[in-house]
Amino acid sequence: MTRRPAALLALLALLLTAPVALAHEGNPNYRSVVKTVTPATKGATFEILNFDDRVLLHNTSGQDVEVFGYENEPYAEIKADGTVLVNTNSRAYYLNEDRQGETAVPKDLPAEPQWKELSKSGRFEWHDHRMHWMGAGDPPQLKDKGEETLIDNWEIPIKVGDQPGQVAGTLTWVPLDSGGLPLGAIFAFAGLIILLSIAVFVVRRRRGAPSEDVAKEPAEAW
Numbered sequence: 001m002t003r004r005p006a007a008l009l010a011l012l013a014l015l016l017t018a019p020v021a022l023a024h025e026g027n028p029n030y031r032s033v034v035k036t037v038t039p040a041t042k043g044a045t046f047e048i049l050n051f052d053d054r055v056l057l058h059n060t061s062g063q064d065v066e067v068f069g070y071e072n073e074p075y076a077e078i079k080a081d082g083t084v085l086v087n088t089n090s091r092a093y094y095l096n097e098d099r100q101g102e103t104a105v106p107k108d109l110p111a112e113p114q115w116k117e118l119s120k121s122g123r124f125e126w127h128d129h130r131m132h133w134m135g136a137g138d139p140p141q142l143k144d145k146g147e148e149t150l151i152d153n154w155e156i157p158i159k160v161g162d163q164p165g166q167v168a169g170t171l172t173w174v175p176l177d178s179g180g181l182p183l184g185a186i187f188a189f190a191g192l193i194i195l196l197s198i199a200v201f202v203v204r205r206r207r208g209a210p211s212e213d214v215a216k217e218p219a220e221a222w
Contacts, residue, residue: 026053030151031172032131037158038165041065046167049125052132053099055156055167056125068157070095070130074113082122087113096127101134130154131169142173149173 026032032052037044043061048054059065059078069075069092077085086093089109097103118124131154133139139151149172156167 026051026132029145029173029176030133031174032154032169033172034167034169036168038168039160039163041160044160048131048169052171053127054125055128055131056123058123060122061160063161064159066159067124067126068159069093072157073111076124076126077115078122078124082120084118084121084124085115086118086124088116089114092126095129099127099132101127101129128156130156131171133171139173145173146175148175 026049028051030052032048034046034048037046041061041063043059044063044065045058047056047058049056057065057067057076057078059080059082062080064077064079066077067075069087069090071091073090073092074087075090075092076087079085089112091105091109094103094105095101133151138145141151142149151171151173154169154171158165158167
């Protein structure tokens with residue numbers, strides 16, 4: 001009988017952490033979209049995750065693909081064999097640790113790249129502050145929140161093999177259909193209510209049930 005409350009508590013903890021996970025996603029009012037990749041390379045794809053949150057590079061092109069940081073320094077590279085490397089001497093390595101770029105950057109970083117291997121998956125995703133809005137308030141381009149508005153045209157410099165190029169895209173404000181909570185948060189809250197109701201029912205039933213010793217005791221005959 002102890003397994004059921006433990007399982008309920010585990011599910012409860014999972015649902016309680018759902019809103020926290022949602023808080024780390026992108027802003028649903030913004031849409032960052034990749035428009036062009038040059039040089040166009042079959043097998044080297046870039047996409048935006050969670051509205052405007054992260055960039056995902058997947059390289060199966062058979063060529064090295066390098067991404068450059070905010071000062072045009074080498075930042076990350078996916079080798080032709082799928083090895084994913086990041087330059088720990090790049091400012092972008094630290095600034096891209098969180099969405100707001102608040103991670104402290106060490107002073108006097110060497111210019112020579114220091115490559116750190118992350119995986120051999122051929123996939124690399126990161127917060128790139130060039131493709132989402134970084135301001136504390138609304139962008140000046142946004143005059144009417146009820147209208148779809150182009151906020152910015154962004155570019156991320158890259159190199160495919162020996163060819164320099166760029167990933168170019170747009171950031172757009174998109175009004176939501178309603179002013180309510182995001183759909184994921186609504187489902188998480190509904191699940192929490194259901195789980196709490198089940199927990200209360202089980203606890204009350206356990207308290208009202210006779211103990212096993214009493215249940216096994218034979219009834220007296222009169």
